[in-house]
Amino acid sequence: MPAPIAFAPLALAVLALGSAWAVGQVLGLDAASRAGYWLGVAGGTALLALFAYPLRKRLRSLRTLGATRHWFVFHMLMGVLGPWLILVHCNFRVGSLNAAIALASMLVVAASGVVGRYLYRHVHQGLDGRHAELAELRRRLHATHERLATSLALAPQVRDRLFAFEAAALATPAAGPVRLLRDSRRAARTARREVHQLIESALRDAPATFDARRRKEIRANWQRHAEHHVEQTLRVVQLRAWERLFAGWHVLHLPFVYVMVACAVVHVIAVHAY
Ligand code: HEM
Known part of the structure; x- marks a missing residue:
């Protein structure tokens, strides 16, 4: 938030x-x-x-x-x-x-x-x-997978890091709501930082024919998709915690x-x- x-x-x-x-x-x-x-x-x-x-x-x-x-x-x-x-x-x-x-x-x-x-x-x-329904949130999260597969075809390491974040977040054992919110936010922060570094490294390896403007567009596009995926994952993981607090x-x-x-x-x- x-x-x-x-x-x-x-x-x-x-x-x-x-x-x-x-x-x-x-x-x-x-x-x-x-x-x-x-x-x-x-x-x-x-x-x-x-x-x-x-x-x-x-x-x-x-x-x-x-x-x-x-x-x-x-x-x-x-x-x-x-x-x-x-x-x-x-x-x-x-x-x-x-x-x-x-x-x-x-x-x-x-x-x-x-x-x-x-x-x-x-x-x-x-x-x-x-x-908000868990099934609907899961469906939206799932829909990001296809988009990541196409948009991150040139940066599979970024996609793998995002999937690893999702798998770990969804496997989090049931904890108290406050702890769950805190831990998932921390994991998201780490994932975002690492994804950012992986994006930069993938851009360094990108074909030399890509000029500066193209690289800027690609960076923005990857970051947008990555952020959307992290957000959707957090929404799925945190829904139960917010429901209990409410x-x-x-x-x-x-x-x-x-x-x-x-x-x-x-x-x-x-x-x-x-
Ligand atoms: C002295 C002022 C207020 C009184 C007496 C009051 C009273 C109530 C009551 C009786 C309920 C219904 C609980 C229920 O449906 O079980 C309620 C729900 C709620 N109130 Fe207030 N409220 C006040 C001020 C506020 C303010 C300032 C806000 C937000 C800006 C707010 C936001 C909410 C919310 C989010 C709900 C839950 C809605 C829901 O579950 O449908 N209330 N309030």
Whole structure:
């Protein structure tokens, strides 16, 4: 996974927290003020609205309400907007234990949601809940073999190194998901480095009639095919690991949602009662 994508969730969290803090400072709001109160109502409404997605996913009767992926995007938007509005509403201050627990559990759920989105994209194709299938990934990996055989006809050593990487990666004994992800990435890094060296060596042995431009094209073509093969191999090897991490995430995510909802209800009742 390219580093910018891996760090995107962190960047989003920092941006959301930083901007909510800055807006809170500029407006100097108090949760009890009129504007503060209505920001709280707006945040609470956004949080309530995001439950439309799990409901849409589960209730057959809501199928007419549009594709799941739109509701999922709406869920994520409200999942960021709701906590953002609540942070501006309370200006990073809490007046009671119940409000503190409500705020903390909301932040944990929102942060966990961002992590969940990161895991989700490894297990699904697109946003409509379609699971990536191992058989389909294996088929795609297999399809790279024919392409490698033709495109790397002049560099059999590169092709052999790629096949050796694939065979070793697929034979990896079942390990914990984190270890499997780490080990397969390491093996891919080594394979990429060696493939790069083998490509250079094959180009040195290429017919002298190949001019510099032709060599550049061939290098780019070989590297593209090699990278595609390494990526497809990693997807096959890592799918199970991502699935297990995503399943574990689901189990952790929900209890915090329940705590958040319970505290938010108590908080709203307390605010209107006193
Ligand atoms: C306080 C804010 C949030 C709350 C209360 C919340 C709540 C929930 C709930 C109840 C589910 C359904 C779990 C299930 O279907 O079993 C869920 C799933 C999910 N949420 Fe959130 N969420 C929040 C914020 C976010 C954010 C900010 C993101 C990402 C940017 C996000 C991404 C996800 C993902 C990826 C799933 C799994 C989807 C699936 O399996 O279909 N959530 N969330």
